[in-house]
Amino acid sequence: MRHTTRAVLCLITICLAGASVAWTPWGAIYESARDERSVSQQADDKRISLDIKSQLADRDGKKALKVHVYCFMGRVYLVGAIDDTDFRKFAVKTAKSIKGNKGVTTHFVKETDTTADDLEVAASVRAALIAEGDLSATQIETETMNGEVVMVGMVRSKADAKLAIKVAKGVEGVRKVTSYLIPPK
Incomplete structure (x- = not known):
């Protein structure tokens, strides 16, 4: 009976230790990568950027590669080197149409080959x-x-x-x- 009690206490201790590990903010302990956004916000941001990228690629896959789409906290950033004014406008219009978008910032420069x-x-x-x-x-x-x-x-x-x-x-x-x-x- 004593061995069973010890075994149960040991198992409970291991489970509690494991549970605390699961909730430990590893970034705080090891100063490693962490994201200030909630998991839900990260998922929303990823969905927004993927929806935009998908629509850009559907319009013109080659030009879509020249526009980099980022989303943080619902805010969209379109960055790229592309001269096509119509495609730039399409990218902005597309970004603005995506549900959850809280604004669009663009940074386009003159198109050049990557050197x-x-x-x-x-x-x-x-x-x-x-x-x-x-x-x-x-x-x-x-x-x-x-x-x-x-x-x-x-x-x-x-x-x-x-x-x-x-x-x-x-x-x-x-x-x-x-x-x-x-x-x-």
């Missing part, structure tokens, strides 16, 4: 953001076009947004940095 320089700058910016120990860069998306870096995403604070801009500007080959980083309210 090796842009790819190198993009990789260097990503590496610099990740290497910055005082910055959680896991939710910062970057696009590099003609040496211009556009940053979109969530950051923990206004100070993180400023630091991300400073880090990106410090990368060789970056001509300009535009930030649409969102700190918590």
Whole structure:
């Protein structure tokens, strides 16, 4: 009987320990990647961006590849290097028509071929953001076009947004940095 009681107590202890692990905010303990949005908000944002991407691809798959769609907290960001004014307008109209959209911000630049320089700058910016120990860069998306870096995403604070801009500007080959980083309210 004593062994059964011990076994039950041991099992309860293991279950409680397991339950507490499931609820542990690992990001707080290990300072790892975390998302400031609720799971529901993340799902809504993903649905919104996928709905927009799908409609753009249905219209013109080749041009759709030139428009990068991001959504954070219901706000849509259209970023790309595309000269086709009609397709730009279609992208904005499409984004505005999606249920749950709370606004559209566009950042379009003159269309150019992706150069090796842009790819190198993009990789260097990503590496610099990740290497910055005082910055959680896991939710910062970057696009590099003609040496211009556009940053979109969530950051923990206004100070993180400023630091991300400073880090990106410090990368060789970056001509300009535009930030649409969102700190918590």
